[in-house]
Amino acid sequence: MCMESFEIIAEPNRRAILGLLASSEQSVGEIERQLRMTQPTVSKHLRVLREAGFVESTVDAQRRLYRLKPGPFQELDDWLARFRRFWSEHVDALERHLDRMDPSTPTRATPTLATPTKKKTNRKRRGSNRDRDKGETK
Amino acid sequence: MCMESFEIIAEPNRRAILGLLASSEQSVGEIERQLRMTQPTVSKHLRVLREAGFVESTVDAQRRLYRLKPGPFQELDDWLARFRRFWSEHVDALERHLDRMDPSTPTRATPTLATPTKKKTNRKRRGSNRDRDKGETK
C-alpha cells in the first residue's frame, strides 16, 4: 500500500513477471506456470504491480489478463537519466573497443548525451597520502 | 552482504547519496550534512553502495572521498532497455503533445529506439466480456 517504483522492481519475482509481460499480456495462471510460483504469490505481486501502475488488468471470463503500463518505467528512466551522462563516457571507450571486435553488433543505440564532461577537477589530495586504499575499492 | 543493484537503489537515502555524487565526489561528512543523516547511516549506505560497485572511494587524509562508478548503472539501464521500446511509443504521442504546449523544453533527449513496433496484435477478448473491470485498474 506504500511502495514506490524502485522498491517494486527490487523484487526478483516481480521483475520476472514484468519480463514476461514485456513480450505479451498474460493471465495469472500462465505466469504461475512459466515462473513456477504459487498462485497466491503471483496474485499478490500482481496486486503490488498494479497499485504501482506497472500493469493493468482486464477481465476475460474467470481469468484476468495483465499487461504493462508505461508510466513507472518512464519514472525509472528519468532517474537513471541523471547518471547516463556520467557513465556514457565510460561506455564510449568500451563501445569503440567492442565495435572493433564484433562488427555485427549494431552499435547498441545508446543515448550518448556525451557532453565531454572531462572531470579534471584536480582535487587536492593533501599531505602524505600514499594512494594505498587499503581494500577500499575491494 | 548479498544485495544486487535493484535492491540497492530501492533505498531512498541511497538514491539521495547517488544523486549527490552525480554532481561531484563527496566526503562522508559532506554527505552527512547535506542529507541530514547520521554519520553511521551514511557510512553503512556507502559500504553497501561500494560493495555493489556503485561507488568507489579514495583516502584523503582522514576523510574518504566517494565517487560514482558506471558498472551497475549500465546493468540497470540494460534491464530497462527491454521495456523502452514498449513505452517509447506511448511517449512519442505524449512528447508531440508537450512539445506543442511548452516549446522551451528541449524535446527531452529520449533514446527513441522507436522501432515502429506498432503492436496491432488484435488480441481476442473472448465471449461475453463486458469490459467492466470492476476497479481492477483502480
Added chain:
DNA sequence: CGTAAATATACCTTTACACGTATATGCTCT
C-alpha cells in the same frame, strides 16, 4: 443449482534491512 476452475484475500511466520547508540580504528598536528 451445484461443481469446478481461476483468481483474490486473510492470517501467520520468518527474515532481512534500516536506524540509533555506542565504540573502535585511523590519521593529523602539536
Added chain:
DNA sequence: AGAGCATATACGTGTAAAGGTATATTTACG
C-alpha cells in the same frame, strides 16, 4: 605521545515485506 577529528563497525531493536496455507469470490458450464 596524546588530543581530536573523520570514518568505520558492533550490537540491539523495530518493522515491513515475502511466502505458505487456507479460504473467499467470481464465473462458466453441465
